[in-house]
Amino acid sequence: MTVHVFCGPSLSATEVRAVLPEAAAHPPIRHGDALRLDAGPGDLVLIVDGVFHQSASVRHKEILALMAAGATVVGCSSMGALRAAELDAYGMVGVGEVYCGYRDGRRDSDADVAVTHTQGPEAEPLSAALVDLESQLRDAHLAGAIDGTEHDAIAAALREVHYTERSPRHPAVRKAPGITAFHSWLAAHPDHRGAKHRDALTALRLIATGAIEPAVPGAWVEQAWRTEHLAEWTDRHAGAVHGERHVSVLAQRQYQQIFDPDYPQRWRARVLAWIVGASTMDECTAAQTAAAAVHAAADSGLRVEDLTAAQRLRWLTPAEDAALDAEEALLRLLVRSAGSGAVFPGRDWPATVSDSTTVELNSMEAVARAYAVNDRAAAFGVDVHGLDAAAVGQYLRRLWDLGDAAAAECDAAARDRGFRGFDGAVGVCRQFILAEAGEGLWRLLA
Incomplete structure (x- = not known):
């Protein structure tokens, strides 16, 4: 059993390993990450945090694909809570206060869990999530640090601030009655990070104690739920790591389209x-x-x-x-x-x-080698996307024995390999040509 955890900044990789030493900790999940996992029966995927602004967020059918493959998918705290509330009817497991709020309809805005944060292995928050601030406000009120009127006034002021700037120290919030007392309570309770962190720790403990039952996919698995979009995403993101480089199924198939004579x-x-x-x-x-x-x-x-x-x-x-x-x-x-x-x-x-599994060509190794050559070429100022289209086209003509064939014949040859036309094949060939045609052609093709 492999446990994959997507987290940051609600939960750190260090905290994950403290509870689940063997777990694989990943940065916040984004579109394609779920499809890169080789997860199946017995594996568990915990989604805590995810990105949505700087790149596309994890799609619902990516998560369905994990569950259809037999993996148990758990969500909590932030992006995980959102997706669990949307997909629990299909077998995704939701954990914690934040998830329950969305599931029960007491929350309906994605912005309630959204924060800005730094990039890198240890994502540091630059703003505060409304769910965390409301959790802290509630506890401060219960502790007698602020009264009910002050609680409501601070909460209302926080809700008016955009998530990218939301903080108890925002100028619009500093005017609220009781804010000074709330700041004092926060300073006295630095470990009280709010609902998202608490929910994430709860999910880790449930996983560690075996309290989460393996998911059993429902009848939807047998229905026509897969789409052309999911097939495209899988091609683009699924694959394997060769050396230190991820080689997608799409790249392997594209290599075969160009170079496999059969x-x-x-x-x-x-x-x-x-x-x-x-x-x-x-x-x-x-x-x-x-x-x-x-x-x-x-x-x-x-x-x-x-x-x-x-x-x-x-x-x-x-x-x-x-x-x-x-x-x-x-x-x-x-x-x-x-x-x-x-x-x-x-x-x-x-x-x-x-x-990609039916060809004798070792496309995985060939694609990784092509990428490595492209990296070396880039150091000399050669960008494969800027290679002369006519020169790449001439290379393809020689490779496919087209000679001086007319454009219609070139399009037909490309379409016989699954391309939309010869121009599309030229575009794909760019990523491989430096390695296949020889590094000495860099200057000629640039």
Whole structure:
């Protein structure tokens, strides 16, 4: 069992290790972080803090993906409390006062838990969360440091301050009656950090004592909840660390799209299998799959005979349009248009993770090497994103044996590999070309 904890500034990594020495402590969670985890049955993910302003926040379906993989996901304090209140019906476990406030509808603003903080391993808060200040106010009132009228006046003043500046020392709050007494109480109780910290410690103790039962995914797991967006996010963020560099599934697949000579055949087989609804590409022969795909297209109202010349030439080269029979022309149209989503819109495109495991090319190592070469080139002022498109295009033409082929033929070759067109392939190739074409070409390509 592996415990992953996303925290800071509500809880520090040091505090996590004091209670759970074997836990993996991560910075505040952001979009993509959940998909990077190799979490499954028996693993537990505790979300305490997360970012939302400087980058996209963790999406709900990223958390659903963790639970669908068998991991138990717990939320508390801040971003974790928000997501738990939104996803507890699907099996996410919520812990603590802050979570209960959102779950029961007593709170409805994300800004109540929001703070600004420094970047880095130890995130230091630069403002105070309303939930923490209200917790401290309540305890100060219970201790007799401030009366009820003063409590309400300070709380009202704090709620009027934007979360980025919220503090008991804000000029608008310093005017509230009883604020001096509240400051004195805070100074006398420096360890009273409020509800977020308390909830986080409670969650750690529950995990340490085994009080949180492993989650059992509900019936939603068997429903059509995955989307094309989730597949794209998974491709972009899932992967593995090679050396000290994370190599995404997307980068591995893109390398294969460019350099694997067999990729067009694999892409064709995969697209046609998806069209006919085969769960694997081995369920029927290539001829059977092709015939079934043609029938599926016809059932959807798509026949080559009904297309105009301009529509056919959108996907076929002039030579293909003149020479191919109707069935093969349709199959190529289906395969080439799949990468752009032009055919069967609205159907979820399947995840491409498995695609990276069926190739003999060691794309993980190759991508990591390409990134390392790019870093060395950057030290000499060479930015791969600024490489001359024409030079990269010439490299691809040689790699794919296109020679002086017309633009339509180049687009067709790229679409046979799942790209939207040749320009898209050029854009992807930039990240690999320095390593593959040789470092001596840096100056030539720049």
